[in-house]
Amino acid sequence: MNLALLFEEDFTRPDRVRLTGRRLAHLQSVIKVGVGDCIPVGRVNGRIGTGEILTLTDSEAELAVAFDQAPPPVLPLTLIIAMPRPKMFRRVLQTCATLGAKDIWLINSYKVEKSFWQTPWLSDDNLRENLTLGLEQARDTIMPEVRIRKLFKPFVEDELPALLSGKRALVAHPGTNTPCPTHLNQPAALCIGPEGGFTPYEVGKLEEAGCEAVHLGPRILRVETAVPVLISRLFDACR
């Protein structure tokens, strides 16, 4: 937690927040703050700044907060990911949030096992919690939107073409001859398949919708590795 992300319900006055639960435990046992210490804070979907610990008990911390800086820039990226295996999903979600992706679509694919969609990590609360952890890591405040599409064909035929409008659209596909581009200077949409990849039919449908199939070299990457490798390749993280 490189920043405590603050939600509306945390505010008791415009410049006061009360923290409990996970964030309180982290302040006490990891950061080991005391009264008078200052920590980085951010208002969800707003600015970042500083919080001074006013009171600290076993059940809550009260902080005086002030916000004076913009959060890091948003990635101009629409990320379309075949639903990952649940044990990998939380980390993928946190990594997407840490890297600044704000527009995330979880889609079905032939090699997505039906059971993946049953994971409790897809509940609204769990999505928000894991996105929050990823934002706090990056000192970001802008909450990503996650959309779930459990039917591949209607999504790709009816929604995807409009989503790709004005963007450089790519599908990561180890079987193709075109290397993934670098350093885009325009918004992008990126489709990442499941373990084992999209099927040829699915790649064909994504191409029909406007995606270009690109590869990342001879190495096959797990989704959780492919996401940072692709984002780092497409955009300049140092902005």
Place this chain on the structure above:
Amino acid sequence: MNLALLFEEDFTRPDRVRLTGRRLAHLQSVIKVGVGDCIPVGRVNGRIGTGEILTLTDSEAELAVAFDQAPPPVLPLTLIIAMPRPKMFRRVLQTCATLGAKDIWLINSYKVEKSFWQTPWLSDDNLRENLTLGLEQARDTIMPEVRIRKLFKPFVEDELPALLSGKRALVAHPGTNTPCPTHLNQPAALCIGPEGGFTPYEVGKLEEAGCEAVHLGPRILRVETAVPVLISRLFDACR
């Protein structure tokens, strides 16, 4: 397992191997092979090719193997990482192996907790197992070397300068003004700190040894995310 990595002890003849344990279980329960099926194989530190399943029982599989291709290119990178938290360490190690890093140094740092060095994941067998998993993911065969240095100062003063010779040497340090370079056309050495970063003293010592401090932008990344982001930025993964 996108490739079964074969060790000397697996060979019963120059063109025959016997698989048991994890690789057998994966063949049966994930890839679901039968007699006559072919799977990608690779000889450790050698070439990749194909293995045909000759016999398959609950306790072993026998394969006829032939090797006809070079493994993916090696990254010209020396990776020097402050020992990560054990729960993260296995994934970091697998990711390094998947991405093609072959020269990995695990070093101490002020913010590395002493207990991290006690993890059983540092045993020779566990290192080999996790590096193997990373190589099998990437269809690579070249086993990385991992060296452990539990004392920061002797390593940085006595060993590091020679290690950096002929390389572009970098230390990832969020506090600096120089952005991390891209697309190096020379060998590199890259130092990555622990959670919370190297201390100013440590960054100073790394700079004295020949490293340039560079940042990756306003976002603070976990080690497991920083490794793929940095490698993707420094080298062209599509070669």
